[in-house]
Amino acid sequence: MSVRAGDLELRWIDDEVLVHLAELAGRGIHDPDTMPFEHPWSRGTAEEVARSVLTFQWGIRNRVSPDAFVLEFAVLRDGVPAGVQGLTANDWSVLRRVNTGSWLGRAHQGRGIGTRMRMLALHLAFEGLGAREATSGAFVDNGPSNAVSRRVGYESDGAFFVAREGVAVLHNRFVMSRERWESLRRDHIAALGAPIEMRGVDSFRTSIESVLAGD
Numbered sequence: 001m002s003v004r005a006g007d008l009e010l011r012w013i014d015d016e017v018l019v020h021l022a023e024l025a026g027r028g029i030h031d032p033d034t035m036p037f038e039h040p041w042s043r044g045t046a047e048e049v050a051r052s053v054l055t056f057q058w059g060i061r062n063r064v065s066p067d068a069f070v071l072e073f074a075v076l077r078d079g080v081p082a083g084v085q086g087l088t089a090n091d092w093s094v095l096r097r098v099n100t101g102s103w104l105g106r107a108h109q110g111r112g113i114g115t116r117m118r119m120l121a122l123h124l125a126f127e128g129l130g131a132r133e134a135t136s137g138a139f140v141d142n143g144p145s146n147a148v149s150r151r152v153g154y155e156s157d158g159a160f161f162v163a164r165e166g167v168a169v170l171h172n173r174f175v176m177s178r179e180r181w182e183s184l185r186r187d188h189i190a191a192l193g194a195p196i197e198m199r200g201v202d203s204f205r206t207s208i209e210s211v212l213a214g215d
């Protein structure tokens with residue numbers, strides 16, 4: 001599966017691109033004084049962080065079922081691996097909701113890629129998979145991630161405390177309804193600046209829908 005607009009592509013992660021993503025993560029995702037993730041997998045030596053990426057990605061490959069799936073995509077800019085954009089769904093047949101999460105290698109941050117990849121992920125979720133709602137979240141001290149959710153047009157859905165490295169830290173929640181995404185869709189397409197092309201998404205959707213329908 002993939003979705004692309006111009007120079008930016010989200011592509012299902014195979015082993016070839018995974019090795020590059022693991023090395024990229026090992027070179028650093030954030031300042032060591034900060035922690036953007038609930039589970040601090042990005043701490044450690046370059047080799048430890050790279051290994052975390054490999055084991056996580058290999059581990060989720062068998063977590064794709066019609067009712068609950070984790071889809072992780074490599075973010076490629078001009079074909080160069082820049083990070084990961086994930087979509088997670090639980091009770092999909094009932095809720096039709098995805099939650100997104102992402103990271104970019106430090107060299108790729110702050111250039112608008114995070115905003116564009118989230119727009120592509122929403123397009124894949126709503127247009128491609130038929131989602132009803134998308135959610136996201138970020139710790140209150142994660143300026144760029146909160147800025148991306150607001151800029152893309154999510155509505156604030158409150159905040160709750162999460163244990164982060166032994167400390168209770170407020171975590172913002174954001175929600176995007178299907179109606180809101182439809183009203184913003186033209187703006188997203190304009191911001192992406194190129195036609196959006198999806199590959200393999202229809203066949204994924206058809207397979208999960210046919211299993212859910214008991215065919």
Ligand SMILES: CC(C)(COP(=O)(O)OP(=O)(O)OC[C@H]1O[C@@H](n2cnc3c(N)ncnc32)[C@H](O)[C@@H]1OP(=O)(O)O)[C@@H](O)C(=O)NCCC(=O)NCCS
Pocket residue numbers: 029030036037083101102103104105108109110111112113114115116137138139142143144145147148151
């Ligand atoms: C979060 C992340 C994916 C965003 O991607 P990005 O390419 O850096 O984001 P963009 O360049 O598209 O946008 C960044 C926005 O943050 C804003 N920003 C940057 N630093 C900021 C700060 N310290 N405080 C507030 N806003 C900040 C920028 O102004 C920009 O907003 P604007 O376009 O409205 O001006 C990326 O920074 C990243 O991977 N960070 C580390 C991992 C992470 O935090 N993952 C998300 C976990 S919830």
